[in-house]
Amino acid sequence: MTDQTPAPLTNQQLTDMAAREAAATPGPWCTDSWEIYQGTEYEPGISEWIGETCRGRIEGLAQDKADAAFVAAARTDVPALLAEIRRLKDGTEPRRLEDGSTHTIQALTDAGESCVQHACTAAREEDRLRQEQYTLRAAVEGVLDEVRYMADDELIGGEQAARLTRMLRDALGLDKPFAAVAGEAGR
Known part of the structure; x- marks a missing residue:
């Protein structure tokens, strides 16, 4: 036998099951062996007969009894299962997570x-x-270009230009990747 997991129940299927459950004889149901009666316990002459699972063969009596017990229990099991499914589907019931905390699905x-x-x-x-950093870097690169032009035109000394360039690049982190600059700014 292969393991075939049924598809998730739709709201319409749940509604149909609830309608069938509501239309059935009120429960609970019980069994005396293979016959099914209304009530929690079979009382001869008092309990209302619901049905039976008898196949009429001696070799099948154990199975008939098991089937009757299943059908009788279904009268209370089905409403309980429908309520549990609806509770789980609505997401308002707190659920315990692996870390021990409790939260609703919602x-x-x-x-x-x-x-x-x-x-x-x-x-x-x-x-x-x-983007702002790239814009600032471009602006500083423009300033550094001006410093180089000033040095080329001998308006400032080459050593001063080199020192000024290094100070600006270090202060603004122009030689570092963005993540390194952002990390230092966060300290």
Whole structure:
């Protein structure tokens, strides 16, 4: 026999099951062996007969009894299972997570959406800062070009130009990758 996991129940299937359950004879049901009766315990002449699972063969009596017990128990099992499925599907029941904390599915969904929003905001801010850094670097490179032109035109000495260039590059982290500069700024 192969393991065939059924597809998840749809809301319509749950509604149909609930309708069949509501239309059936009220429970609980019980069995005296292979016959099924209304009530918690069979009482001859009092319990209302619901049905039977008898196949009429001696060799099948054990199976008939097991089938009757299953059908009788289904009268209380089905409503309990439907209630549990609906409870789990609505997401309002707290669930215990592996770390021991308890949250509703809705709360976890909301938290996840909030994290996504914060991540998107952070990514946009990082992009804005990165663009700003590139703009500033370009502006400083322009200033450094001017320092070199001033040195070439002998308006300032070459040693002064080199020292000024090094100081500007070090102060602004122009020789470091963006992540290193951003990390130092966060300290």
